Amino acid sequence: MALDPTQAANKALNALGAETLTDIGESSTNARRCQAAMAMLVDEVLEAHPWHFAKRRAPLAASGTAPDFGWGYAFPLPTAPWCLRPLQVGGRDAGDDWTVEGRDILANEPGPLQLVFIARVDLAQASGHFGRALGYRLAAEIGFAVTNSREVVADMWRLYERSLSDARAINAQSAPPAEAEASYLLAARR
Known part of the structure; x- marks a missing residue:
């Protein structure tokens, strides 16, 4: 599903029971509200979930400047795409092996590191679940200005959270099952 900013704005306005837009660039009050919030919210919704369409991979080389202490190497995060x-470095989640500080990944291994990340992507690549989540998040953002109702804003926020939960369920169904690590409890059952 290709999603454009006008469609995302109209998803929000429909959810709020407001008049929809012909184009997000029009001069109506609701169009200006949507425009003002859209760029920030697209990034926020992308960050909120590991959307398959926004996942990218990149090898990272260490920068010439090591961190002052605690870690051996700094690796600048990709900028193209941003x-x-x-999500993962070398197949591992953040923790003892690496961390993010500013726009760098800090690690003790010299690299190159294999990074899996969520990128800022064109909305034309977005999934339907992302479009629904973005619409509800935008509705929650502009909801009070449009409806003057805190209840409607709370409802939109709940619908946004539900859409993220639905996306997690879809991801879980499309991912291979996780391997259980061997432990003394599993060994005792055998």
Whole structure:
């Protein structure tokens, strides 16, 4: 599903029971509200979930400047496409092996590191679940200005959270099952 900003704005306005737009660039009050919030919210919704359409991979080389202490190497995050959220380095989640500080990944291994991340992507690549989540998030953002109702804003926020939950369920169904690590409890059952 290709999503454009006008469609995302109209998803929000429909959810709020407001008049929809012909084009997000029009001069109506609701169009200006949507325009003002859209760029920030697209990044926010992309960061909120590991959307398959926004996942990218990149090898990272260490920068010439090491961190002052605690870690051996700094690796600048990708800028083309812009890295919004690192997911894994070398198949491992953040923790003892690496961390994010500013626009760098800090690690003790010299690299290159294999990064999986959420990128800022064109909305034309977006999934239907992302479009629904973005619409509800935008509705929550502009909801009070449009409806003057805190209840409607709370409802839109709940619908946004539900859309993220639905996206997690879809991801779980499309991912291979996780391997259980061997432990003394599993060994005892055998």
